[in-house]
Amino acid sequence: MSNSKKSELAGTDTPDRANTSQKQEQLEQFRSDATGQALRTNQGVKIADNQNTLKAGARGPSLLEDFIMREKITHFDHERIPERIVHARGAGAHGYFQVYECQSELTKAALFQDPGQKTPIFVRFSTVQGPRGSGDTVRDVRGFAIKFYTDEGNWDLVGNNMPVFFIQDAIKFPDFVHAVKPEPHNEIPTGGSAHDTFWDFVSLVPESAHMVLWTMSDRAIPVNFRSIQGFGIHTFRLINAEGKARFVKFHLKPLQGVRSLVWDEAQKLAGKDTDAHRRDLWEAIESGDYPEWEFGVQIVEEEDEHKFEFDLLDPTKIIPEEIVPVTPIGKLVLNRNPDSFFAETEQVAFCPAHIVPGIDFSNDPLLQGRLFSYTDTQISRLGGPNFHEIPINRPLAPNHNGQRDAQHRITIDKGRASYEPNSIDGGWPKETPPGAQDGGFETYHERIDAYKIRERSTSFSDHFSQATLFYNSLSEAEQQHVIDAYSFELGKVERLWIRERQVNEILANIDLELAAKVAANLGLPAPTAPTVPPKKLSIDKSPALSQVNLLSGKIKGFKVAILVADGVNADDVQTIQQALKAEGAHAKVLGPTSAPVQTADGKTLEVDASADGLPSVALDAVFVPGGAEAAKAFASSGTAKHYLYEAYKHLKAIALVGEAKDLLSVLQLDPDAGLLSGSDTKAVQKDFFTAIAQHRVWARIPKIKSIPA
Ligand code: HDD
Secondary structure: OOOOOOOOOOOOOOOOOOOOHHHHHHHHOOOOOOOOOOOEOOOOOEOOOOOOOOEOOOOOOEOOOOHHHHHHHHHHHOOOOOOOOOOOOEEEEEEEEEEOOOOOOOOOOHHHOOOOOEEEEEEEEEEOOOOOOOOOOOOOOEEEEEEEEEOOEEEEEEEEOOOOOOOOOHHHHHHHHHHHOOOOOOOOOOOOOOOHHHHHHHHHOHHHHHHHHHHOOHHHOEOOHHHOOEEOOOOEEEEOOOOOEEEEEEEEEEOOEOOEOOHHHHHHHHHHOOOHHHHHHHHHHHOOOOOEEEEEEEEEEHHHOOOOOOOOOOOOOOOOOOOOOOEEEEEEEEEEOOOOHHHHHHOOOOOOOOOOOOEEOOOOHHHHHHHHHHHHHHHHHOOOOOHHHOHHHOOOOOOOOOOOOOOOOOOOOOOOOOOOOOOOOOOOOOOOOEOOOOOEOOOOOOOOOOOOOOOOOHHHOOOOHHHHHHHHHOOHHHHHHHHHHHHHHHHOOOOHHHHHHHHHHHHHHHOHHHHHHHHHHHOOOOOOOOOOOOOOOOOOOOHHHOHHHOEOOOOOOOEEEEEOOOOEOHHHHHHHHHHHHHOOOEEEEEEOOOOOEEEOOOOEEOOOEEOOOOOHHHOOEEEEOOOHHHHHHHHOOHHHHHHHHHHHHOOOEEEEEHHHHHHHHHHOOOOEOOEEEEOOHHHHHHHHHHHHHOOOOHHHHHHHOOOOO
């Protein structure tokens, strides 16, 4: 099937597109709705009996002749495809990208020109280590891959939620992945890096130090996909119509703010709701709370390439935002869930080599290797080289060429000439001259004058200074989380020499105090000096790196539990529900069971779930309405007390209203900036919302050690 009936004039066959619906219209041709339809075989034959195989007599052997049963079982037998080698677990959504202002000075790429145009996108978020069925909230990097269906072809930005990477050269990727994946002899652990082979590798490869620190930070346990940052990581190029190129780094900043779980919460949530992130994204979009990111670029003029304390081509380095600020140029909105997880989220195939005119690569050796790997992997994952014809992967721009055959070919190409040049089909399809007018892709004319050599540039050899910068930029609580994470992970490492090497040869070069604290938790002597001379950077801290500085200040998108029981005060419930809705937050009314409760004034109140069914770890804050009978029930309910203790321990905002105030003494908790009480909802609402927006009550930390939850 051809995806274009547009003009066949080379260079002018771009789709006519004013809004994002065009990708949806394209997908619509492939959607299938069985409502009101007869059950049929794949050949279209109506099925009369889908319960019984064809047998010789009711108790007799099954007959080979049963083509209906054989078709069904054969399809079933082949239903699985290889999962992604990395990033196997993920969730996706449709949406659009819109540029704020024309960026023609920066790039000729069509998607950055017209503020009135919305470019359709498909985004897939993922974890890296775990298989398809693994938990969402494990400590791991999150993938943030975006397919832009632009007028000029697909552009894939295949990034992560951390701005750097573990290795500097793609040739090390299989080694790294083999080390982090479950160990080969027993396939343990699933979805985590707390094991010997990972720490063996990273402690032997100091270039990983910076990224490993990021994975030991709160960034590796995001509260949901809606609140992660996205980074293109590598330095890319943007090129304008005059051929002027600039280096850029791509950034995505969530409007919801950047937020993370605490470790205990992440671990519990992995068990209580394996699908926590997938579910959150799905529910947010279904409820009309569309996640949004601001798309920005750090721009570096070509002549400034060597003005930095690090090499722009080194993917283990950031450009601190205090040195080159991020210029916001557009926004990304996710507003539609897929219809079929397999057809869309599983079959979407990203590749960093999918670029469009106006965007180009840099010589980052990690990026260069990626350009090859992704298409290659799709060939075994999706069964052949025609994966671009799968609806979710189809560009909106037409794609005519001589690549006609191979497995799963769908398009019926007309014409006899599957080669170019030809004189049989009028010479079509023809090349398009490069340049903004015509739109033929032209690689940036970079002059290269070098020997062929297998060598790492010496400008890639500083492995620790930016790790130190990141550690120094974190708040005290964030630093403690990093210490706890290294201690937890290395505590799972069986071989003492690996623990020692990580502490003495990696952590000691990042920060001696960090190394000493982790060493103490592992029962190791504290290292006394770094093993490589520290390199002093021009800045000591980058505030842009601490999540404490990346909150939105709003509670839009936050999820708040309202605990109810028989005898609850209906006014309190209704008032808080309305107030949360007005702020764009999501209220969840939770009862002792999933059955409705009776309010103090004798009415029936429906609940969204039982408190067991939606545990505190799945929500951001807890509200307990008044009502004498309900308060009594809470005071004697282990579930309710545990709910509150757990939320308290995880530094969440809690409001106790009316008679529920008594829970303070029952639980023996002291009020604080996030543990509030008042006579009615109105009395606590403002402070409660302020506390929720702060995300965590950090000042509570000294008190939580004794909490039994
Ligand atoms: Fe990769 C998938 C991100 C380095 C090889 N990678 C994959 C995905 C993301 C990233 C988000 C999932 C895409 C999806 O949702 O389908 N990868 C990165 C980033 C990297 C990186 C940000 C470094 C900056 N990757 C990297 C290297 C190689 C690969 C160096 C190989 C040389 N990556 C792959 C892959 C995957 C993949 C094996 C598995 C599934 C797929 O490609 O489609 O080819």
